[in-house]
Amino acid sequence: MRSWLAWSSTALLALIGCGPSETGGELVTFQPLASGLVGVHGSTDFDTGSGYRVHLSAAKLHIGAIYLRLGQSNPGSANASCVGATTYGLQVPGPADVDVLSDELQPFTVQGNATSDLDQSAEIWLNGEQESVTSGNGETSGRGDINAIDSTTIVASVAGVARKGDKAFPFEGSIRIGRDRLIPTSNPAQPGQNPICKLRIVSPIPVHIRPEAGGQLLLRVDPRPWLDSVEFATLLPGEDGTTLEIRDVSNGSGPDVAASRNFFSGVTGASADVYQFSWFNPAL
């Protein structure tokens, strides 16, 4: 009997020592940051693929949110859904207006949080803030909605001068993503074929990030490729009559529409050359 009791006591103590066990991974809270890439290289002048020498005087990006997915996204997927409900490993669920000509680290307005799983693709949400949404308890907030049809938020803007030969093309441009950019469905049986959220999400951007406690997410934005395919010579003067305008259109006619589309594609193209994510630990 004594040995039985001794054995029992030993096993009991061993069990007590166990406590809650590992379930794998961890939750990480961090301060997300963004910066421009141009300034890092010391110059805002660059050459485009269309043969222009461009000097940027302003370039800004309004980011609605950032999400990183655990797996690699399939860019060719026909899935109309913009949100895969349970596949995200990192989120920055709030906006930042980023001066992408500055190499200063610019914080987002919200904290980010993540799991310690490996994230392999990133999404940058370019939605606005003006849309109102009624929440479950009946309250209305000025919260953005990736699916809201109408939006007045300027998500990207640029200004500068492009030169080709001896000609100068002062320009400015901006992008909103709203109703006028909706792509009509080609099949009435598929009314949800082209949701507007697809236009607003820059995805998939390849990443290889495993968040860990104490670290921070940094997004560096290089605006130069935004203008890589813009033919500045086709732009029309804006309201002041002197500055050329990259119009905020995606449809319609005119010699400058292609330039507008190319600018939009440059901003919303999921290129790691434009949007570089990294995870760093400031303590190291």
Added chain:
Amino acid sequence: MILAHPHMFAQRAASVPRQSSRVPLAFHATSRPTGVLLCIACATAVVCAPGTALAQTTEPPLVTQRVEAVTPPEASGLRRPVQVMLSIVVDQDGQVTTPIVISSAGPSFDEAALAAVKKWQFSAAKREGQPVSSRIRVAFEFSAPAAPVLATGSATPVDPPTALPLGKPESATSGAPNTPSPTEVTVQGATAQRSHGASDFQITVGALRLIPRQNATDFLKLAPGILLTNEGGDGHAEQVFLRGFDAREGQDVEFSVDGIPINDSGNTHGNGYADTHFIIPELIQGLRVTEGPFSPYQGNYAVAGSADYHLGLEARGVTGKVTYGSWQTQRLVLTWGPPSESQQTFGAVEAYRTDGFGPHRSSRRTSAMGQYEIPLPSGATLRIGGQAYATHYESAGVIREDDWRAGRVGFFGTEDPLQGGDSSRFSLYANYDKSGAHSGFSQGVYLVRRATRNREDFTGFLLDTQDVLDTLHGQRGDLIDTSFGAWTLGGRGLGRVSTVMGGLEQSIDVGYQARVDLTHGTQYRDTVPGNIPYRLESDLDSTLTDVGLFADANLRPLSWLAFRGGVRVDSFSFDVLNNCASQGDFDNPSRMRPPTNESCHDQLPNGAHREPIQRSSTGAIKVMPRVTALVGPFQHFNLSFSFGEGVRSIDPSYISQDLDTPFASVRAYEGGVQYAHSLGPVELSARSIFFVTKVDRDLVFSQTAGRNVLANGTTRVGWAGAARAAGSFFDESANLTLVKPTFDDTGLAIPYVPSLVFRDDAALFRDLPWTIGESPLKASLAVGWTFVGKRALPYNEVSEVISVIDANAAVGWRGLELSLAVTNLFDTRYRLGEYNFASDFHSAPEPTLVAARAFTAGAPRGVFLSLSGNLGGQS
């Protein structure tokens, strides 16, 4: 699945002579070392100690004062002796109540016998040292007056007080009336059942009833390792954690009430959903909690274990209880027990309402239960009964931790006010029992009608993805709206035979439990706000049958060694008509007939037609050995070793045609040691158990589905201990469970499951030195303490500990009692349930899509004042 526990015999054993099983009771059990083993011999006995497998801690009532009957004048004409057999209840104070005539010799003889026996005095029966009421039979024999007749009212004290020589009439004195010859004793308030090891807890509630308990499920805490949470509201079944299992609302625990199953087979909210709220707590006399699948009586859902409630009503007459307290809580309970009937004859109604301890937490319910036990000739009994129950409730659901910390939602607030539900249950049943010295027979039938509706929202606005076939929309809301309706028809039967071999009694039970469930269940997703269904996710009509056969032997090769158990075979069949089988089952619909947002499409790829319904059927048989070895050559100690397999039938939503194995299986092993001893007036019992449980396909909570879903194999290793000490003025029970549950493939811990659960129940009760009208004032004080250690959560998070104390103080006088109950005495702010999953309740500027902490709030301090009164109980 039907239960047919051994108490089908035990509950009416008072009417059945069973001498071989009576003699070894209390008289030997605690008097000599090997005495404890004699309980094995009386495994078919009416009384077996609740706290131990072999030891006896039950004592029958003792006669302290005896009054002879007055022979009526009619006796002069008797040519031969006649006998009046009475059944009486000896209450906890030793008073005779509810005498009834079992066998009549004529009105005058009956009246004489009744008049005499009412004057008898007893020392009450005891279970684990605590006085309990009991029923005995007393025979009065009358013959022609050849001897002096004692004067009416003259008392004949028994000196010294002795136990009644059960089963053997006292030596008759010449003349009339003869000395009464009491027969068999049944200690009521606990089912007398054969123990199947150290994890077989047969619990008498007794004085621990004084501790505040919210509902019937709360009584489970008297067994080790139980944590109860509830994210669904007052009328929603509690989520049960047992020995490392997250049994959700009963999916892994077989619940029954006096053998009638409670688990809802095919409930859309969770297969096996078990709502015990229809049970009026005042009617709970005991419960049997078997942790692990070790008894052949245990059927479907007994993966983590089983719990069987035993109902009865000790208070005779009419008792009313009114409660008023925090949050506008009001409760009225009326019970009725005919004084001339047994405790198994009762009626009770309950009405309850509360605003709840926060927004959207109100509930109201009504419940009625009635049962009539009819004594039949030859010692048989017939019990018939029924119950009705309905509730409507709101639910606050889960709250995101970050929302609470940011002040966006109160700690007791809600993220979605549309949650709640309804539930109803109606049932009828009948049970016939008969047994003799070496045989027994039982047969029961029941019919149950169930309906439930649950509206829960764990994720907010997360899951409503855009499909190409849907018109463009944003997130419409994730509110899960499940409805379920079922008719359940069941039967159960049991035959028992016993014989004496090698001087020891050997017995075997053979029985069946069968049920068929005709169910209909739907699950919708509703918009928030609006509560309008926009998608039908499930629509099933199911016919589910379960026929279980079992053999349970009690073999004793040696006086100190017993093997119990046998085998159980369950045959399941599933016939499921899916009324929405083709949802999303296409990728190129017809241009001529676009499906848009419809559910249950009738098209296949490329527009081909199909019917939206599909029927699937399958079946399987599961053979489950369950054995226990009991070894007791030590004084006050015995050891037990158990092995068993259990089964949980699969959710009908997972059924496909001819699916091979429509269930998950569990294997459990354990070794335990039990102790029982009387130290003067104090009865002690304790046990220590080591256990290992392996499940081949477990269920793990999925917040997106709103219920448990299939996962991989799991293993639980742990230890449980329990102890109880009871005396004439106190009752103390404590238990502790430590367990380590892990996934087999990764070795990681199973989330949400507590690894440490401690519970203490303590009650003090005694007469005060003051009297009013010669009746003493009585007082009681009771405290229940629950401590739950940190629980593992996903992503290596851990929950906070739970430490909550409930208390109750009461004073009574005669049939009146005034009590003050305080729940969460120290007003601890705690999280009853804690989670870690992705949800989006629009609390951030943009969707929150990554796992985050969420919780369900535990109730703050509540104060409840109750007044109860009893009328007519002694008539």
